[in-house]
Amino acid sequence: MAEKKKRKGTMKGHTIGGGQKRPTKSGAGMTKKGVAKYRKDNPGSKLKTAVTGKVKKGSTAAKRRKSYCARSAGQMKKFPKAAKDPNSRLRQARKRWKC
Numbered sequence: 252m253a254e255k256k257k258r259k260g261t262m263k264g265h266t267i268g269g270g271q272k273r274p275t276k277s278g279a280g281m282t283k284k285g286v287a288k289y290r291k292d293n294p295g296s297k298l299k300t301a302v303t304g305k306v307k308k309g310s311t312a313a314k315r316r317k318s319y320c321a322r323s324a325g326q327m328k329k330f331p332k333a334a335k336d337p338n339s340r341l342r343q344a345r346k347r348w349k350c
Contacts, residue, residue, distance in 0.1 A: 302319070
């Protein structure tokens with residue numbers, strides 16, 4: 252039998268219980284372990300963890316934060332149900348990124 256080909260860039264197999272994703276109560280998003288697993292499964296990936304600390308204006312980290320906040324604002328428009336719920340993964344992740 253032929254094995255199923257895994258889709259590139261998928262988050263399948265990343266779970267909260269496995270330690271790859273943060274529970275919603277602790278800010279949602281991915282952990283270092285999750286990012287390491289994703290990068291192992293997807294060679295060439297440049298995925299990084301959230302920018303959570305203080306950053307200098309105009310720094311690389313500040314630009315990543317600004318970019319994430321802009322992308323996730325689009326998700327807020329696309330999923331109004333998640334945008335209204337303060338405990339949704341989207342809202343918690345945005346809070347963690349300081350959007």
